[in-house]
Amino acid sequence: MSPAPARSTRQRAAVADLLSRVDGFRSAQELHELLRSEGASVGLTTVYRHVQALAEAGQVDVLRHEDGEAVYRACGTGGHHHHLVCRDCGRSVEVEGPAVEAWTDDVAAQHGFTDVQHTLEIFGTCRDCAA
Amino acid sequence: MSPAPARSTRQRAAVADLLSRVDGFRSAQELHELLRSEGASVGLTTVYRHVQALAEAGQVDVLRHEDGEAVYRACGTGGHHHHLVCRDCGRSVEVEGPAVEAWTDDVAAQHGFTDVQHTLEIFGTCRDCAA
DNA sequence: CTTTCGATGACGATGATTGTCAAAGTCATC
């Protein structure tokens, strides 16, 4: 198999750049809107493709709103972490919880589960949105 | 406002009963399939309605697969708890983590977030499915 | 039994996501 070249295109750069500038979780549709409003015309399909590629590459984190819509965010830390997300504005804080990691592995092992992963997200209303 | 009558119908009973017999998370579509295969004909729309009503009433738990599909399960414990879910067969174990609850509230408070909730699910492969 | 009104379900509508494929762009090479 070929090592996947990954060409640099205007669209790829635009999506990656936008994600790095926004400090909250956004849906593909929202990102598409933002790009258009900034004058950078990128097809919706392309936004989906890049956002998913970045997610698979581990460069952005994905989670789901209550309604199931996928939202994306570029995170500073490359390692494993969780999020404290404002349910109003989408702004989020990256948090780590070593104790939680250990606990989940423990629980899984106790019940004979292997190949363990977990999801942990905290939702709330941030100070600004509480106004 | 009226106190919501909630009539007892064959369909309502069938959905509730099925959920109580199945020990794993199932999607509305899967539940609909199961009901049909058991001979109990219930409309898909009706399955959706009951499953959501039960979820709002706190009688079943909801979570989302990776692909965003909602899956439901009737849980024994009424209180707040989390799940250890087999990603192959959907079977799940209810677990509690008092330490985690405290930690999430703590973290949220530190960052000025209020009205806090959280989701925590552990995915793995159960012993049976590891074969 | 009859009336009343919520419950049902076939069907269409919605909305996010994915598949398709011709046209345009990128990169290595000449």
Added chain:
DNA sequence: GATGACTTTGACAATCATCGTCATCGAAAG
């Protein structure tokens, strides 16, 4: 700078879960 091979793009159609509609059915009360 031009060329060719191969990738990426994006308009559009297709999927798929889920929700809205509304005529019809059935449970419960009188």
